[in-house]
Amino acid sequence: MGIRNSSRGLRFGLTVAGAVAGLVAAGAAPAGAAPTGAVPAGAVPAQKVALTRTNHSCDGVRIDGDRPTPFGQAVVTRPASGKLVVSVSVTGASPDTTYAIRVIQLLPGDADCHGIAGYLTTDSLGGGRASVQELVLPGASQAWVDLNATDDFTNFLDSDPVSF
Structure with missing residues (x-):
């Protein structure tokens, strides 16, 4: 036995x-x-990018100079499934504030600048985390992340574009 x-x-x-x-x-x-x-075929490894108060136009170009102080980060991943997955973590942002999260995909001659992928609400210290995902648009090869306070569009955090 x-x-x-x-x-x-x-x-x-x-x-x-x-x-x-x-x-x-x-x-x-x-x-x-x-x-x-x-990394599975067709997938792109995770890319970490800082979130700052540097403003960008829809095509990802900086429009008001560089404000390098980071208020967190976004991690952008494109798994083989044809989606973009973005995990956002902020620190020191405006306390008790809800931010709309936009994942702005750059297309040849255009940008997807209007859709909201999700929301993040900060705690009393200005910290918060959220994850969103959306389908990769045909022809898109770059994206950047924008967080806009829902009650004040001048309160924002942006990343620089990343390639995928």
Whole structure:
């Protein structure tokens, strides 16, 4: 009986080890493990970009000089699924304020500047987090993130454009 259980345990251990090896080879990592660096075909690795009070026109060009003080960051990822996933984290922004999150995709000769992907509401210290996602528009190869306070459009945080 003891040998049979040991044999079963060994088979189970080898099966689990084989499954983990398959996940790692496919670019996934088990919980708590360091990522392998592999990216699925068609996907673009996460890109971190600072959120500042530097204003941009819809095409992503800075229009009022550089205000480099960061108020957080946006992490932009394009998984192979054809979506853009944006995780936003702010610190030191206006307290108890709701910001509209726009992911502005840059298209050849145009920009998608009007849609709202979601909202972030800061706490009493001006901190907050939110994640949004939207489909990649045909022809888009860059995007930037804009947060506008819903009660005061002059209260904003912008990123520079990132390529994907």
